[in-house]
Amino acid sequence: MDYTVYKLIHYLGIALLLVAIGGVCIHAVNSDDKKANAARRLVLVMHGLGTFLILLGGFGMLAKIGEQGMGFPGWLWPKLIIWAALAGSIGLPYKDRKLSLAIVITAPILVLLSAYFAVFKPF
Numbered sequence: 001m002d003y004t005v006y007k008l009i010h011y012l013g014i015a016l017l018l019v020a021i022g023g024v025c026i027h028a029v030n031s032d033d034k035k036a037n038a039a040r041r042l043v044l045v046m047h048g049l050g051t052f053l054i055l056l057g058g059f060g061m062l063a064k065i066g067e068q069g070m071g072f073p074g075w076l077w078p079k080l081i082i083w084a085a086l087a088g089s090i091g092l093p094y095k096d097r098k099l100s101l102a103i104v105i106t107a108p109i110l111v112l113l114s115a116y117f118a119v120f121k122p123f
C-alpha cells in the first residue's frame, strides 16, 4: 500500500479515537452510570478501531519511510506513549467528572504534540 494511504488510515484512526474519547467524556460529565450511555457500544467500537488504525497507518508509514534501522527512531517513542495514554484514557471518565473534562481538553493537545513529533522529528 502507498505511504499516502497509510497516512489517511492514520488520520482516520486519530479522528475515530478523538470522537470516542469525546463521546464517553461528555456523557460521563452528565451521568455517573456508564450503562445509561445509549451509544456506549458504538463509542467502544470506534475506540478499538481508532487505536488499531493509528497503529496500522503508523507502522505502515514507518516501513515506507525506511526509518526502521536499529529499533524505533527516537521521535516515535513519545508518539507511542501518547497513543497508549489516549487509548487507556477511555477507562477513566466515569471515575471522576473533573477528570472527564481534563481528558476532553488534553486529548486534542496530545494529538497536536504527536503530530509535532512526526513532522519535526526533534530527536
Ligand code: HEM
Pocket: 010, 014, 054, 055, 057, 058, 059, 061, 062, 065, 076, 079, 080, 082, 083, 086, 110, 111, 112, 114, 115, 118, 119
Ligand atoms: C494518538 C497517537 C498519534 C497521533 C495523534 C499521531 C499523529 C500523526 C500525524 C498528524 C502525522 C502526520 C504528520 C504529517 O502530516 O507529516 C503522523 C505521522 C506519522 N506517525 Fe503518527 N500519530 C500517533 C501515533 C503514532 C504511532 C503509535 C505510530 C507508530 C507506529 C505513529 C507513526 C507515525 C509515522 C511513521 C508518521 C509519518 C512520519 C513521516 O512521514 O515522516 N504515529 N502522526
